């Protein structure tokens with residue numbers, strides 16, 4: 001006899017585990033199948049949490065490196081990062097959070113079924129780990145199997161010298177040198193971490209600018225700061241091959257001007273994106289529509305097979321693309337769970353999804369870029385305000401960057417916020433709420449921003465959008 005549940009969730013990442021908790025809160029009997037030894041998926045085990053922990057170490061090191069400026073005396077000893085202590089602390093943080101999810105499962109009476117799931121059709125799931133267990137979902141199955149790093153043609157990841165983020169977060173020593181292929185969030189975050197830790201870092205990006213999904217002004221500011229920090233950058237450049245040689249790797253690339261070059265480094269980190277995980281799931285066997293490996297869903301996460309939903313990094317809507325972000329997977333999990341429990345739900349507005357990149361200086365953005373707004377035929381006006389003018393920025397020694405607002409000229413509606421600089425990943429929360437509440441630039445101007453804060457740059461950028469910031 002199969003074990004019966006209302007809902008069976010496959011995968012305990014930020015999509016799956018949040019969907020399970022929400023469904024249990026709404027009274028459903030829930031099981032989650034997870035093959036890893038810990039709960040939390042990519043975000044907790046190899047993604048958001050470990051990388052941001054390393055970035056906090058990098059930030060701490062930055063302060064210590066500037067100790068004289070802060071009037072802190074640290075004696076004669078050279079400042080150095082102790083990677084084993086760094087890794088220990090990072091692992092402690094990850095361990096605490098995964099245990100926290102286990103606790104939430106117990107609190108909500110969710111069963112964690114350990115093993116690898118295979119869909120068998122008609123609400124059935126087989127779980128393999130030693131013996132085979134059979135589960136039956138009375139209402140629905142949610143597939144939340146996530147994503148894994150993928151390479152580009154011609155580059156074979158060996159996980160030793162040619163690595164992905166999965167290996168980069170566990171490095172026991174600071175690389176002497178590293179080439180990073182790709183300048184999306186993962187690429188530039190590792191560039192910041194390793195540069196601050198002392199590595200020679202080279203970023204190679206195929207497109208003409210860093211962080212290509214961001215507003216062009218943000219890309220330009222990041223490039224300026226990275227170059228100042230000593231990060232080498234090749235944009236518009238194509239990596240054509242990589243050969244492991246002794247204790248390093250030779251990376252061949254064709255640069256923007258057409259010249260061919262070879263860069264030797266201790267590691268090549270391939271950060272060119274992530275592909276869906278459906279191996280062994282029998283997705284096609286049960287009739288799920290698959291597009292380029294992703295599971296096709298509608299706007300409420302229903303797949304082509306009644307009784308099976310899918311959320312998170314493993315899904316596609318067709319076009320446009322689907323953002324692979326932890327908070328997006330959780331938001332989708334909540335909506336899927338509420339729908340399955342019989343609640344009325346609405347589709348997500350993907351124009352209002354905030355994106356944060358925790359490089360130094362960090363980036364927070366939400367809504368349309370200036371170019372996207374213009375491509376949609378909107379008549380826009382923009383306002384920018386530099387953080388460097390603010391008292392709070394001067395006090396913290398973090399004076400780089402700006403807030404940029406894109407607004408509709410006729411209605412005054414805010415369309416997008418693009419911030420680069422210290423605390424931008426926190427400031428984006430205000431920006432996201434402003435979009436959600438369909439705020440105008442005037443609303444932002446009339447919202448009193450506390451002093452002294454970095455958030456004052458949001459109000460000032462709003463003033464600038466109307467023609468005149470007060471402090472610049």
Ligand SMILES: Cc1cc2nc3c(=O)[nH]c(=O)nc-3n(C[C@H](O)[C@H](O)[C@H](O)COP(=O)(O)OP(=O)(O)OC[C@H]3O[C@@H](n4cnc5c(N)ncnc54)[C@H](O)[C@@H]3O)c2cc1C
Pocket residue numbers: 010011012013014015016033034035036040041042043044046047048049051115116117118144145146147165186277279280281311312313314324325326327328329356
């Ligand atoms: C280095 C890095 C940094 C990142 N930083 C951020 C960030 O700062 N902010 C952010 O929002 N996003 C970040 N992300 C992206 C974020 O981690 C993902 O978008 C998010 O984890 C996706 O969640 P998910 O639930 O869809 O899938 P996942 O978290 O990938 O979870 C899928 C789970 O399913 C399990 N699984 C797969 N197949 C089976 C099966 N057949 N049976 C049982 N279990 C199975 C897997 O073991 C895994 O635990 C980062 C990613 C990386 C790689």
